[in-house]
Amino acid sequence: MATYTYEHIPDQGAKAGVLAYLATSAVVLLLMMVFGLLMRLEQAQWISIGAIRFYELMTLHGAGMVGIAAIAGASIMWHFLRQYVDLSSRIFVANLVLFLVGVVMILGSVLLGHFHGAWTFLYPLPGKSMGLWSPGAAALFMGGLLVIGVGFLLLHLDIARALVARYGNFSRALGWPQLFGHDDGKAPPPTVVASAMVTVVNVIGLVVGASILAMMLVNLYVPEFDIDPLLAKGMIYFFGHIFINATIYMAVIGVYEILPRYTQRPWKSNKVFLASWTASTLMVMFIFPHHLLMDFAFPKWMLIMGHIIGYLNTVPILVVTGYGALMIVYRSGIRWDMGSKLLFLSLFGWAAGAMPAFIDGTITVNYVMHNTLWVPGHFHTYLLLGMVTMVFGFMYYLGKPSHEHDDHLIDRIAFWLFTSSVLGFTMSFLYSGKESVARRYAAHLPEWVPYDRIASVFAVLVIASALVFIGRFFARIGLARHDYQRAPVARSVAA
């Protein structure tokens, strides 16, 4: 067995680019949360903006949230990966610029062109608006996605270049020599393994996504070029599923890097860790049919594959990461501060969010639950309490004024408020789903409205606590640039 010792790497300040990524994410996140609240209020019948506005907001909310999740995740990955390989700042910034260009295109398409075909742009909806939006508006939306995709493709190509330059090839970056041969304890660190995985799957997803976008753009103007709708759906969900999943695989790097600094115990890239990342590299690409379980026209083997891999892929990285975190923390006398608390909470949120998906990934359950609010219940849990919470933890870590600094009371209150209100908010989704409330309905039946009202109250509290986190981050953004020790030393180490 290989042995692992903790190798201390001093805390580094963030590059300006990383802070620009985080600031962009924070602003867009707040705005999109408010849009989400407006949708909930509309369903609760406390405001009435009308169905068209609702779907415009839903389109922006979906696209915007997925976009900033990717941007925020990329900033965490880039910040830490840069400490092992030589990444290009120019490409990193270029991605943000392309992202902003894409955002402007999408905003124009939705707000001026009134496109509201949802972020999933499912074929043939964008081209068949029945007069509600023009082909130009749909083209602008899909063009915006394409521009954002090009930015991420460049970023991943740069990461691929840097990984190959340092490790020779991706097999080594994923630790295959240690996984399949003798584990000499010299496998690449978790950050490198995770970045390699994300790069492989995202490049594949982006190329498929770009292809279907190009096809749909042609179809928009020359409808005679028919697309098989099932093929289109498959390609869109292949891309969409990979892209949104990759955000959490990028963000979890924050957990791998930051928690060990608190307790000075190593995060081991042992065989189990490597195996789980390699397995997920493959599985994340074959799991997308879980979105298609209701499409009986799909070949049966694909649906069964989605079912089985959906079960399997819930497990490896999540369990390995959760177990790893417990090993880091257990009896370490870790000093809990906002950063470490949020990161730890995020693992719980990720696990809690995966459970409903596991249940819904069962074909028989899916017939009943799919397209109910159960599904938003699942992904809001793992995105809000998992992914976004990792980002908040990273923000607190970067901005912590000194390793001995104590958190303010208001932050500590905000932590508990956030935890409980997100749970309340997502439970309302899940409960509505259990009661068969359909998702993506602007108007709800009277029986459904009470849940919507409860959810709206929780949503306000979520936004209030997020405001505290984000306000604190902006107040400390100047500190975040500097190199100094942030993680407080655990009692077991200090003693």
Next chain:
Amino acid sequence: MIAALARPQVGFRVLGALYLLLAAPPLRTSLEATMSGHMLVQIPLLAAIGFVACRLLPVARQERLLDAGGGAVPYVVLVVFASTWWMLPRALDDALASPLVEAAKFISLPLLVGLPLALAWRRLGPIGRGFVWTNFISMLAVLGWLYIAAPVRVCNSYLVDQQESAGWLMVKLALLLFAGWLASLFVGGGGNPALSTAEQVAPPPAPSRDCGPERN
């Protein structure tokens, strides 16, 4: 054989022979008889001849040509336009109908596609190359789909079933190229195979900013 090819004199002769073979009626007409042969064999081979020929030129000459054109990007743009042109059904028809266009095809593919691509390739870093590859692959797949989905016969010279089989070939080729490109990332050792990973990890690049870790 391979070693011999590396010597420019031999290389140019082999390329010249291949070029003449492609241009001579027996092979030319049989390749042009099907759309797939025309688009997916003859045209790529002509471009490849230009590419390899350029590689055989002395490096200094290549660099001079590259500078004369203003770097890699203009050449890539040229390649994109010239190659796109020969992907149009119209262009294929014209080449079959008029000897002049046919001659233009035989000249422009090596000179305006293969050669500039080989020149630009030298300067494109790994990112540029990856970008060209990924774009080319997705465009090839989309083009294949266009040929399959086209509601009408796009060429006068080829029938609809030819069109469809060419389209499927393009899609399959795109998948194959993508798989091959990805696989190439997993093997080989362009980097520092000698250095074991753990040794490299130890020293993080020195923080570039002033304040050391001791602040506070």
